[in-house]
Every structure is written in C-alpha cells, then in structure tokens.
Amino acid sequence: QVQLVESGGGLVQAGESLRLSCAASGRTLSSSTMGWFRQAPGKEREFVSAISWSGGKLGYADSVKGRFTISRGNARNTVYLQMNSLNPEDTAVYYCAVGGWYYSESAAQYAYWGQGTQVTVSS
Secondary structure, X not given: OOEEEEEOOEEEEOOXXXXXXXXXXXXXXXXXXXXXXXXXXXXXXXXXXXXXXXXXXXXXOOOOOOOEEEEEOOOOOXXXXXXXXXXXXXXXXXXXXXXXXXXXXXXHHEEEEOOOEEEEEEO
C-alpha cells in the first residue's frame, strides 16, 4: 500500500503563488510516475501535471502551462507543484497520485491517491 499526504494548500489572492508538496510512503516509488490532479466544485477531476519516474518527462494541462512547475524530490518519494500567477479558475481541491512506471496523464492509470489539499484563489 502507498500513503500520500499533500500539504501547502491555502487561500491566496490572484497573482500570488503556492507550493504544494506530496509525501509518499509505503513502498519505493522510484519507478513510478507521479501526478497532480484537481477538482473544482461541480466539475470533474482533471489532470494538472505529471512527472515520469526518471523526471525526464513532464506534462502540463494547457490551462497551467507556463505557470505551474512539477518536480520530484531526490528520494523520488516526494513531488512538488509550484504554482505561480494563480487565478480564481485555479480554485480546486488538488490531489497527488501515484501511477505506474509508464508516463500517463489519465487519472485511470493512477492507483493511489491522497486526500487532497484545498487551494482557493480570490480575485
């Protein structure tokens, strides 16, 4: 089993930044893709960003490209999401997830999920 704990969410004003962290435990994740997804009220969960096990492949949703940056810790069991130039449309619960060794942006390919952290951006 894998346990994921997200942190770093909060309430900010438009234009400000937040850094989300996700710490995974339970087994070695050095060969797993890790990703961030989000779900806004009344909307379906959507892909935000993912990083391959090696860190060599990164992906971003068009809506966050150029503003968000994903990275992994040296131990590869942590993943971060630096979010800059936040806007009210970024308001959502952000979830960290662990996938397989192959890179994917589909939520269906991620087996383990955290509880989520709330990000609220006021205008």
